[in-house]
Amino acid sequence: MSSDKKTAQVVDEVEVALIGAGIMSATLGAMLRELEPSWTQMVFERLDGPALESSSPWNNAGTGHSALCELNYTPEKNGRIDVSKAMNINEKFQISRQFWSHQLNNGILTDPRAFINQVPHVSFAQGSIQVDYLKRRFDALKDNHMFPNMQFSDDDATFQENLPLMSEGRDFNAQKVAISWTDAGTDVNFGALAKQFFTAAKAAGTEIRYGHEVVDIKRDGSKWRVTAKNLHTGDYEAVHAKFVFVGAGGYALDLLRKAGVREVSGFAGFPVSGLWLRSKNPELVEQHNAKVYGKAAVGAPPMSVPHLDTRVIDGEKGLLFGPYGGWSPKFLKKGSYLDLFKSIRPDNLTSYLGVAAQEFGLTKYLVSEVLKDFDKRVETLKEYVPNADPNDWETVVAGQRVQVIKPAGAPQFGSLEFGTTLINNPEGNIAGLLGASPGASITPAVMVELLERCFGERMIQWGDKIQEMIPSYGVKLSKDKKLYNEMWEYTQKTLQLEQN
């Protein structure tokens, strides 16, 4: 053991090092374990348990994002509703459902009810402009087999029947409202899912080093030297790994830079924090069974779309409303106030400056959100729950998101991205994920892309196994209704959603 990161001795040699014990590392570890059971894996996590950052159930909204209700995935362009993004996300979520089903059949995942529950997904429109948009969105999706059982209504009685909590005290004469909905939606506890994966990984021989922060990644011949600090003893130790996955959430960018991965040159991170209002009052919880997504406020980033969610966590139902935007320079919820400052480098300074100049609307939105006190937050909640009583609700700090600022050539200086960006080096022996949205829901699809990019030469050899994990692999379900229906039935049954 060494008390200096430079002199830390190499104490272990592994095939795969996974940095971070969130849902991303959990998923990749499970895939590689099945594809190459003999490969040794080691997980490093700076906190003292799995899934304590963004993947923790109260740090994210737990929406199984499949674009059934999220209006930002169906933007209006030149008077037409563009459904391409919605189709893409839905397609990726079907991969998640298949992968999780396979892992249940395999005995890696053990309890579907602990991580996935069927909860109706509802889109909510207020005012005639939004109602008109929602009707056209519904028309664009209703006959598409990937959006089953979609319904639309601008009838007040139907609204009341479906959303009693949102109806009580609502003046239906003051503002027109409409909803579209489907029972096919899900609430996912990504924390419970990650834990089930890590329990199986440990049983299969993966060593998980909690309380270990990776402080450096350097090339050492054909391997990577991964240096970690034991946060409990202060000791440093190093491990040689053939392949490194940086699943470190908000800290991924910094670690990829440390490893000298050129593909992140010029990239920067923009932290956006958030707050929820949460209620566990059984009377309220009883009156609401849906994830209800509305339209984002003008200038608000897409992930700040307000929604009122039924959550199912540890077998208990609760309600979550938000997120309210916030700002903190930290890159992880349990990170440091110096994170943003430390991430500014000569190569990404222009990216930061460009975004600062271009994103005035976002800045204005964040400032207004930060200035909201509890009473103001309850006022916003009242658009959804008109009779909301402040005593029923408490503030909860959400997970931290680090939005990606991508470098752009002159005359532009960089652009803020709201998606997830997969980074890997040309040799394919290190990869990492930047960004947060749509995030956890599409993890298996992102990890398959990682396999294709980093282990391309093995994909033929792995083909049959991958097909077992994801039976529709290589087929566009949007173009194959029969296969979609088969996969839907298989996953509904295996994930035990039809019993919900």
Ligand SMILES: Cc1cc2nc3c(=O)[nH]c(=O)nc-3n(C[C@H](O)[C@H](O)[C@H](O)COP(=O)(O)OP(=O)(O)OC[C@H]3O[C@@H](n4cnc5c(N)ncnc54)[C@H](O)[C@@H]3O)c2cc1C
């Ligand atoms: C407010 C909010 C709402 C969201 N809502 C949804 C939603 O409804 N649906 C959805 O699908 N997704 C949602 N997401 C996104 C989703 O939560 C994330 O995409 C996902 O959890 C990311 O998983 P991860 O494993 O990459 O990161 P994390 O879960 O953050 O895990 C990263 C881990 O790496 C560890 N780590 C960091 N640096 C180091 C280091 N140097 N050494 C060792 N360990 C390190 C951290 O401690 C952490 O445990 C939401 C996110 C937020 C913030």
